[in-house]
Amino acid sequence: xxxxxxxxxxxxxxxxxxxxxxxxxxxxxxxxxxxxxxxxxxxxxxxxxxxxxxxxxxxxxxxxxxxxxxxxxxxxxxxxxxxxxxxxxxxxxxxxxxxxxxxxxxxxxxxxxxxxxxxxxxxxxxxxxxxxxxxxxxxxxxxxxxxxxxxxxxxxxxxxxxxxxxxxxxxxxxxxxxxxxxxxxxxxxxxxxxxxxxxxxxxxxxxxxxxxxxxxxxxxxxxxxxxxxxxxxxxxxxxxxxxxxxxxxxxxxxxxxxxxxxxxxxxxxxxxxxxxxxxxxxxxxxxxxxxxxxxxxxxxxxxxxxxxxxxxxxxxxxxxxxxxxxxxxxxxxxxxxxxxxxxxxxxxxxxxxxxxxxxxxxxxxxxxxxxxxxxxxxxxxxxxxxxxxxxxxxxxxxxxxxxxxxxxxxxxxxxx
Amino acid sequence: xxxxxxxxxxxxxxxxxxxxxxxxxxxxxxxxxxxxxxxxxxxxxxxxxxxxxxxxxxxxxxxxxxxxxxxxxxxxxxxxxxxxxxxxxxxxxxxxxxxxxxxxxxxxxxxxxxxxxxxxxxxxxxxxxxxxxxxxxxxxxxxxxxxxxxxxxxxxxxxxxxxxxxxxxxxxxxxxxxxxxxxxxxxxxxxxxxxxxxxxxxxxxxxxxxxxxxxxxxxxxxxxxxxxxxxxxxxxxxxxxxxxxxxxxxxxxxxxxxxxxxxxxxxxxxxxxxxxxxxxxxxxxxxxxxxxxxxxxxxxxxxxxxxxxxxxxxxxxxxxxxxxxxxxxxxxxxxxxxxxxxxxxxxxxxxxxxxxxxxxxxxxxxxxxxxxxxxxxxxxxxxxxxxxxxxxxxxxxxxxxxxxxxxxxxxxxxxx
Numbered sequence: 020x021x022x023x024x025x026x027x028x029x030x031x032x033x034x035x036x037x038x039x040x041x042x043x044x045x046x047x048x049x050x051x052x053x054x055x056x057x058x059x060x061x062x063x064x065x066x067x068x069x070x071x072x073x074x075x076x077x078x079x080x081x082x083x084x085x086x087x088x089x090x091x092x093x094x095x096x097x098x099x100x101x102x103x104x105x106x107x108x109x110x111x112x113x114x115x116x117x118x119x120x121x122x123x124x125x126x127x128x129x130x131x132x133x134x135x136x137x138x139x140x141x142x143x144x145x146x147x148x149x150x151x152x153x154x155x156x157x158x159x160x161x162x163x164x165x166x167x168x169x170x171x172x173x174x175x176x177x178x179x180x181x182x183x184x185x186x187x188x189x190x191x192x193x194x195x196x197x198x199x200x201x202x203x204x205x206x207x208x209x210x211x212x213x214x215x216x217x218x219x220x221x222x223x224x225x226x227x228x229x230x231x232x233x234x235x236x237x238x239x240x241x242x243x244x245x246x247x248x249x250x251x252x253x254x255x256x257x258x259x260x261x262x263x264x265x266x267x268x269x270x271x272x273x274x275x276x277x278x279x280x281x282x283x284x285x286x287x288x289x290x291x292x293x294x295x296x297x298x299x300x301x302x303x304x305x306x307x308x309x310x311x312x313x314x315x316x317x318x319x320x321x322x323x324x325x326x327x328x329x330x331x332x333x334x335x336x337x338x339x340x341x342x343x344x345x346x347x348x349x350x351x352x353x354x355x356x357x358x359x360x361x362x363x364x365x366x367x368x369x370x371x372x373x374x375x376x377x378x379x380x381x382x383x384x385x386x387x388x389x390x391x392x393x394x395x396x397x398x399x400x401x402x403x404x405x406x407x408x409x410x411x412x413x414x415x416x417x418x419x420x421x422x423x424x425x426x427x428x429x430x431x432x433x434x435x
Numbered sequence: 436x437x438x439x440x441x442x443x444x445x446x447x448x449x450x451x452x453x454x455x456x457x458x459x460x461x462x463x464x465x466x467x468x469x470x471x472x473x474x475x476x477x478x479x480x481x482x483x484x485x486x487x488x489x490x491x492x493x494x495x496x497x498x499x500x501x502x503x504x505x506x507x508x509x510x511x512x513x514x515x516x517x518x519x520x521x522x523x524x525x526x527x528x529x530x531x532x533x534x535x536x537x538x539x540x541x542x543x544x545x546x547x548x549x550x551x552x553x554x555x556x557x558x559x560x561x562x563x564x565x566x567x568x569x570x571x572x573x574x575x576x577x578x579x580x581x582x583x584x585x586x587x588x589x590x591x592x593x594x595x596x597x598x599x600x601x602x603x604x605x606x607x608x609x610x611x612x613x614x615x616x617x618x619x620x621x622x623x624x625x626x627x628x629x630x631x632x633x634x635x636x637x638x639x640x641x642x643x644x645x646x647x648x649x650x651x652x653x654x655x656x657x658x659x660x661x662x663x664x665x666x667x668x669x670x671x672x673x674x675x676x677x678x679x680x681x682x683x684x685x686x687x688x689x690x691x692x693x694x695x696x697x698x699x700x701x702x703x704x705x706x707x708x709x710x711x712x713x714x715x716x717x718x719x720x721x722x723x724x725x726x727x728x729x730x731x732x733x734x735x736x737x738x739x740x741x742x743x744x745x746x747x748x749x750x751x752x753x754x755x756x757x758x759x760x761x762x763x764x765x766x767x768x769x770x771x772x773x774x775x776x777x778x779x780x781x782x783x784x785x786x787x788x789x790x791x792x793x794x795x796x797x798x799x800x801x802x803x804x805x806x807x808x809x810x811x812x813x814x815x816x817x818x819x820x821x822x823x824x825x826x827x828x829x830x831x832x833x834x835x836x837x838x839x840x841x842x843x844x845x846x847x848x849x850x851x
Contacts, residue, residue, distance in 0.1 A: 035491045072515055075451045077522040084521065087529050088514035091507035098504035099488060105500065106493040113503050117533070118578055139578075162534055162555075 021186040022054040022144070026154065026176030029063035030193050031250035032096045041250070042103035045149060049109060054144045056183065058154045058176040059100060061092025082127035086156075086166045090115070093153035093172070101151050111149040114139070116156035116164070121175065123157035123165045130157055130165035132174065132237075135182040152179060170231025177234045181241035188238065188245050189256075190230060195249035196257035197222070197229050199421040200274040204409050207422035211272060213258040216245075218272045221364040221398045235259065270374055271365035271419040276412055278359045278405055280310060281333035282390065283340055284325040287350025290317055294347065298324055301343050307332040311360075311393045311402065321350070325391065327402065330356055358390065359408040362400040363415060375399055381418035387411050437602040438470040438560070442570065442592035445479035446609050447666035448512045457666070458519035460607075461565060465525060470560045472599065474570045474592040475516060477508025498543035502572075502582045506531065509569035509588070517567050527565040530555070532572035532580070537591065539573035539581045546573055546581035548590065548653075551598040568595060586647025593650045597657035604654065604661050605672070606646060611665035612673035613638070613645050615837040616690040620825050623838035627688060629674040632661075634688045637780040637814045651675065686790055687781035687835040692828055694775045694821055696726060697749035698806065699756055700741040703766025706733055710763065714740055717759050723748040727776075727809045727818065737766070741807065743818065746772050774806065775824040778816040779831055791815055797834035803827050 025048070027041050041057075049055050069088050073080040097113035104111035119140055123130035143150045154172025157165045167174055173190055180188035196210040197219065214222075216239035223232040229247055238245040238259060248256030288294050295314060302309060312326040328336045333356045340352045368374050378399055382389060387410065391402035403411055416422065441464070443457050457473075465471050485504050489496040513529035520527035535556055539546035559566045570588025573581045583590055589606055596604035612626040613635065630638075632655035639648040645663055654661040654675060664672030704710050711730060718725060728742040744752045749772045756768045784790050794815055798805060803826065807818035819827055832838065 035488065038492065069511070072451065072511075073518050076454065076515060076519045080518040081521045084514045084517040084527075084529055087517070087531075088511060091510045091514075094507045094510070095485070095488075095504060098500045098507075099492060101500040101503070102489050102496040103492045105497045111500075113500055115503075115580075118580075164531075164534075 020052065020054060022056070022183055023048060024056045024058060024176050024180040024183070024185045024188045025191060026058040026172055026189065027060065027191045027250060028172065028193070029060045029065070031191055032059055032061075032100065033063040035099075037250075038096070038099050038103050042100060042107055042109075044250075045100075045104060046107050046109050049149060055149045056140060056144070056179055056185070057100065057149060057151045058172060058179060059093055059096045059151065060154050060172040061089075062096055065092040065095070083163060086127045086164050089166050090153070090156045090164045093155055097151045097153045101149075104149055104151070109149055110147060111151055112143050113151040113153075115153045116175070117158035117162070119152055121152075121157035121178070123159055123167070125159040125161070125163065125165065127163075127165055129168035130159070132157060132167070132178045135178055137179075137182045140179075140183065170234060173231045173234035174237055177237045177241070177243050177245065180243045180245075181237065186244065188243050190234075190245065190247050191250040192229060192247060193249065193251065194229060194247075195252060195254045196247050197259075198273070200276075200412055200416055204276075205274075205413050205416045205422075207416065209422055210254075211257050212255070213260050214272050215260055215262075215366050217397055218364050218366055219259050221362070221395070222273050222275045230259075270367040270371050270377075271363050271421065272367075273364050274361065274412055274415050274419075274421070275364060276359060276361045276408060278408060279330050280327040280358060280360055280402075281330045281336075281354060281356035282325060282327050282358050282402060283333075283336055283352065283354045284323055285340055285344050285347075285349050285352050286323050287317075287321040288324050288344075288347055289349075290320055290322040294322070295324065297347060298340070298343055299326070301339050302326075302328070302336060305332075305335060305339055307336050307339075311391055311400065313391055313393075327358070327360070327391070357405040358402050359405045359411075360400055360402050361408065361411050361415065362398055363419065364398045366397050368397050368399075377418055378415060381414045382411055385410055385414045387414075436468065436470060438472070438599055439464060440472045440474060440592050440596040440599070440601045440604045441607060442474040442588060442605065443476065443607045443666060444588065444609070445476045445481070447607055448475055448477075448516065449479040451515075453666075454512070454515050454519050457607075458516060458523055458525075460666075461516075461520060462523050462525050465565060471565045472556060472560070472595055472601070473516065473565060473567045474588060474595060475509055475512045475567065476570050476588040477505075478512055481508040481511070499579060502543045502580050505582050506569070506572045506580045509571055513567045513569045517565075520565055520567070525565055526563060527567055528559050529567040529569075531569045532591070533574035533578070535568055535595075537568075537573035537594070539575055539583070541575040541577070541579065541581065543579075543581055545584035546575070548573060548583070548594045551594055553595075553598045556595075556599065586650065589647045589650035590653055593653040593657070593659050593661065596659045596661075597653065602660065604659050606650075606661065606663050607666040608645060608663060609665065609667065610645060610663075611668060611670045612663050613675075614689070616692075616828055616832055620692075621690075621829050621832045621838075623832065625838055626670070627673050628671070629676050630688050631676055631678075631782050633813055634780050634782055635675050637778070637811070638689050638691045646675075686783040686787050686793075687779050687837065688783075689780050690777065690828055690831050690835075690837070691780060692775060692777045692824060694824060695746050696743040696774060696776055696818075697746045697752075697770060697772035698741060698743050698774050698818060699749075699752055699768065699770045700739055701756055701760050701763075701765045701768050702739050703733075703737045704740050704760075704763055705765075706736055706738040710738070711740065713763060714756070714759055715742070717755050718742075718744070718752060721748075721751060721755055723752050723755075727807055727816065729807055729809075743774070743776070743807070773821040774818050775821045775827075776816055776818050777824065777827050777831065778814055779835065780814045782813050784813050784815075793834055794831060797830045798827055801826055801830045803830075
């Protein structure tokens with residue numbers, strides 16, 4: 020007997036027809052002999068509808084009450100799915116986050132799960148029932164309803180799977196898995212059969228939007244076997260694995276990119292201790308997040324200091340920098356908000372050398388100038404002119420042979 | 436410091452504008468120095484919308500899951516009102532039935548309240564907060580969400596008022612109080628300043644639809660001062676009182692009526708012990724409720740047996756009766772589904788004689804034939820031909836001088 024946690028997002032439960040389709044899928048898995056826990060989001064559009072009502076009443080509605088309001092969204096879908104399951108002769112019980120004691124801290128709107136009391140769920144599973152749990156929501160120690168923020172239902176599913184020691188946590192989405200890169204840009208992009216948690220985290224933080232980083236972190240921490248699949252077809256999806264052993268390794272798993280950043284440079288800063296802090300301190304004071312940071316050593320006793328920020332913070336950052344530049348007697352502040360970041364990600368980098376040179380050569384061959392470089396153990400990111408984004412991603416996809424199918428395969432097979 | 440429980444129904448919270456109006460009303464009462472607990476229904480139409488979704492999935496959806504579904508309706512309105520109160524600088528906390536431990540039995544769809552743990556509410560009130568509670572819902576001892584059935588929000592309000600020993604429980608509706616009779620039939624009908632619980636119960640059970648009987652019973656049992664008022668204007672409404680002492684008594688408080696019944700007669704039944712049971716037993720077996728019952732003593736060793744049932748059960752009852760009539764060797768079964776029941780209600784009947792003769796004379800003066808009579812300590816009901824309903828009600832309203840203002844007045848004044 021295997022225990023499967025399945026999670027369906029808002030588009031998968033967005034209408035009566037789709038709820039019926041989810042019920043069919045759950046019943047198939049149940050009939051195949053699996054113990055089933057299902058985690059649901061609110062119907063697509065419902066959260067925004069409720070938020071609009073709140074904002075009609077208050078420009079800044081209290082977070083506690085917004086959570087009470089939004090939590091109704093999943094409560095509707097869990098009841099409806101349980102009713103659809105009953106129609107199929109399948110005994111099901113729905114539970115809100117509070118009812119299965121998904122205990123969180125009290126940070127309304129972005130609460131973190133502390134623990135789950137799984138006694139009630141286990142009891143239902145023993146009785147052969149399908150358990151349907153509201154995603155995205157929990158309850159703090161005073162009994163207040165909390166919500167987990169964007170992508171919170173994924174986190175609920177992974178947390179349930181961790182608490183129940185499920186054999187697999189299946190996240191159903193509108194894509195059929197994790198791809199080597201965005202197929203809208205590279206038609207040859209290929210679905211990965213498996214990917215490690217670390218790679219998935221890098222891809223998620225770098226702009227791939229399949230899974231929320233928090234749920235992947237959670238899966239990594241509690242070693243939950245996580246699979247991303249499509250609600251709309253029957254492919255095996257992509258398995259997110261926890262071990263590299265037993266796999267034939269490839270250099271690179273995927274290519275991520277984003278055009279959400281802007282670049283700022285303070286030129287001719289006196290090259291003295293404390294300069295980086297003097298500059299980044301005022302930026303942080305303005306609550307501007309900094310991503311990549313580069314400082315070149317200068318020849319004339321001055322240095323150039325470059326970093327990237329969210330594109331929406333570009334103007335504010337420029338203003339702040341011009342003030343501090345004057346104070347520091349720097350030469351000038353320049354900036355560019357038409358940049359793109361491209362990253363190659365792969366655990367293979369750990370054991371293989373030469374990834375960076377393959378990357379830089381591929382870009383040079385297309386005449387693409389690299390403006391900034393940043394690396395981690397399993398990732399290399401470059402900043403280029405925004406207009407080169409698609410060309411650069413395609414060149415790298417081809418240079419690393421990503422269209423040619425993965426050599427490595429995981430040992431776990433699709434089980435629902 | 437007085438503690439007021441205010442309850443607003445679905446039409447009173449049916450839109451953002453109306454929720455704002457309720458918030459204004461609550462803030463006024465708060466600023467007047469009252470401790471405030473507010474009980475809300477779902478937005479009008481929402482319960483039916485949710486039920487339609489459930490029935491799209493299942494012709495007979497499981498009651499437990501329907502309760503999970505319907506309970507979202509009030510959860511939305513309590514959050515929205517709390518947000519509207521926050522906009523006015525008024526600290527408010529919303530609670531679902533489960534959160535304030537409105538513990539019920541486990542009869543989903545028509546659960547009964549067993550007790551309320553008021554610790555949390557009292558704590559909030561001490562902190563100066565307005566407490567906003569979801570009506571219509573509770574939680575059973577296993578933590579399952581339950582609902583109380585039609586009119587359940589009134590019951591929640593009265594139960595909260597009883598638990599908190601509130602100074603007054605105010606039920607806001609779309610009428611401005613309890614009338615001597617339906618003003619659509621008698622334009623001279625007058626709002627009552629006060630009425631006793633017993634009278635209110637008789638009026639409610641006889642067809643007056645202002646308050647659900649259960650909430651009035653509850654108010655009677657726990658001696659909760661209950662007031663019915665309009666959400667849309669500022670009148671004092673009608674106070675439902677628990678004592679007759681200190682009041683100048685009037686004979687009659689109001690006239691109720693309904694045309695929801697049908698009359699059936701089994702004629703020429705052998706006048707033997709057990710006949711009533713033989714007839715009513717088979718009717719009860721078919722789950723048909725019987726209201727008035729009359730048996731005439733016959734002269735020729737037979738008797739006529741007449742009773743009324745819900746008009747929707749008329750055909751079924753006729754079929755059942757024809758079978759039993761044959762068995763009992765009764766002469767024939769006749770029936771009439773064009774009848775109306777008119778009742779006069781008043782605690783004054785206890786100490787005053789002659790009410791019945793005033794009633795019968797008034798009807799006779801209009802040439803209205805009385806088909807059946809039934810009495811209780813504070814009520815006289817008659818069945819007449821349906822076409823005489825309006826004429827009869829008007830004649831009685833005038834005969835008892837109900838348009839002339841009440842002599843008795845209560846000692847409690849309107850306090851919000």
